[in-house]
Amino acid sequence: xxxxxxxxxxxxxxxxxxxxxxxxxxxxxxxxxxxxxxxxxxxxxxxxxxxxxxxxxxxxxxxxxxxxxxxxxxxxxxxxxxxxxxxxxxxxxxxxxxxxxxxxxxxxxxxxxxxxxxxxxxxxxxxxxxxxxxxxxxxxxxxxxxxxxxxxxxxxxxxxxxxxxxxxxxxxxxxxxxxxxxxxxxxxxxxxxxxxxxxxxxxxxxxxxxxxxxx
Numbered sequence: 001x002x003x004x005x006x007x008x009x010x011x012x013x014x015x016x017x018x019x020x021x022x023x024x025x026x027x028x029x030x031x032x033x034x035x036x037x038x039x040x041x042x043x044x045x046x047x048x049x050x051x052x053x054x055x056x057x058x059x060x061x062x063x064x065x066x067x068x069x070x071x072x073x074x075x076x077x078x079x080x081x082x083x084x085x086x087x088x089x090x091x092x093x094x095x096x097x098x099x100x101x102x103x104x105x106x107x108x109x110x111x112x113x114x115x116x117x118x119x120x121x122x123x124x125x126x127x128x129x130x131x132x133x134x135x136x137x138x139x140x141x142x143x144x145x146x147x148x149x150x151x152x153x154x155x156x157x158x159x160x161x162x163x164x165x166x167x168x169x170x171x172x173x174x175x176x177x178x179x180x181x182x183x184x185x186x187x188x189x190x191x192x193x194x195x196x197x198x199x200x201x202x203x204x205x206x207x208x209x210x211x212x213x214x215x
Contacts, residue, residue: 001041002087002098003211004079006057006106008045010197023201029208038212042091046083048106057105059112059141063134072112080120099211103127103200107153108138111170114149115141115177123150125207127200128159131166139169143177151179152186152210154203156193164189186210 005011011023025043032038049056058069087093100121102110107129114124115138131138151174155167171187179185188206193199 001039001095001212002093003041003043004083004098004100005043005045006048006100006102006109007053007104008047011045012043023197023204025204028201028204032205032208038208041212042087042093044083044087046079053105057102057109058133059109059116060134060137069134072109073116075109076113076117076120080117097122099123099125101125101127101207101211102129103197104195105130105133108133111138111151111153112141114151115143118144118146118149121149123152123211125152125211126154127152127203127207128155128163128195129153129167129170131170132162136166136169139173148179148184150184150210150213152188152207154188154190156190156195156199158192158194158199163195 005025011025025045029038029041029043033040052071054067054069055071056075057072059072061069084098097120100110100113102125104127107126108131110124110126111129113121114126129138153167153170153174155163157164167187167189171185174185175181181187188203190199190203193202
């Protein structure tokens with residue numbers, strides 16, 4: 001099984017993370033594998049483009065013009081048409097489609113992928129998705145026809161009341177679009193958790209269990 005991880009700089013090595021804190025993907029995954037809770041898998045960290053990150057992970061421009069946005073479809077093309085074929089050609093991948101994990105703007109990208117590219121991913125984990133982007137434009141984005149990707153969304157109460165309310169609005173929107181709670185859609189509000197690599201690392205164990213559930 002293949003799992004793509006956005007903001008790859010922060011996911012595997014504290015030395016490359018811009019906060020100095022990593023998610024510990026390798027350690028968490030290997031421990032769960034040892035316990036027989038998830039299968040052995042290939043994890044691919046996709047580095048963001050630094051100052052281009054706002055553009056890569058957002059599907060429309062910001063309304064205030066403060067940040068450049070709108071490159072998500074191009075970034076998806078890069079992932080699906082360049083990265084994925086390369087990985088599958090050179091590594092021992094077992095099955096299609098892959099899973100996707102992202103946080104913050106990467107989480108927003110994950111929700112966008114679930115709505116617009118449902119055939120590309122078996123499951124998506126969108127941690128602390130930036131629902132606020134462009135006046136919550138993600139809440140108006142339609143779902144293209146096709147299957148519904150299993151989707152995890154979450155937020156920490158330490159991220160602020162507005163982000164918690166935004167996640168609730170996103171959950172209601174996804175249910176309205178047809179996602180079945182629990183089976184296809186999992187939502188979690190984590191008491192005290194902040195918008196940080198440390199908080200996301202703390203719940204990586206649960207996220208990976210969701211990704212590989214029933215596989």
